[in-house]
Amino acid sequence: MPVIIEIKNRTNWLVTLIMGLALVVCIFIILILMPLISIEESYFLSIFSYITKVVPFVAFFILFLYFWLWNTFGKTILYIKPDSMRVRYKNKLFTSSKTFLKQEIKDIQTADFRIEKTQLGTRYHFLWVDATYSVVLMNKDGEIRIIDWVTKEKADEIADRIKKIWN
Structure with missing residues (x-):
């Protein structure tokens, strides 16, 4: 039976607020703004245009999510056994x-x-x-x-x- 030690990260609320706002802005850009910009006459070209324009914003969304999750809810959990x-x-x-x-x-x-x-x-x-x-x-x-x-x-x-x- 392992001994479990949980250590909660110290939450920096300024980072949580800024990253939360950045996540909302990225979602707005990805789901609302980019589809409106990418609309073209051809359906295939619209999809291709949307995908190429949204990739950088998805990358920033993942980066912001990484920092926000770890800062806000992150924990280090140690499972210690005798060996x-x-x-x-x-x-x-x-x-x-x-x-x-x-x-x-x-x-x-x-x-x-x-x-x-x-x-x-x-x-x-x-x-x-x-x-x-x-x-x-x-x-x-x-x-x-x-x-x-x-x-x-x-x-x-x-x-x-x-x-x-x-x-």
Whole structure:
């Protein structure tokens, strides 16, 4: 029987509002505006014209939906067994669950990503809240971030719970 830990994303209401409005605008363009613009004398040419004109708006709709769903309803769910852990990102499009075996993980840590070093340089995260910590699994290839943008207390609590189950 696995232990289940659910971590709700911190909702940014400004992003939710802006992305929600962008989704409504894209739906309006796709369903009302583009069919009116694409009307031609030939039925076949109308359909072809509509499809070619609507593709960029559908792409933006999917992108806005991706951000809006994850920001508004996103959760990280950890299924922890004594020998493995599965990480599932609920309400995040185009992601599948990932499974990590206990023998592949060297350590579980919390990391502060207020200043993040990447291959392309240094990225500074200036947040008004103190939610810049991540729970990180250390393996032979480096570190794998499983939970992002939580407070230090929450990250330490989650890391301690995983360590208790795995020890």
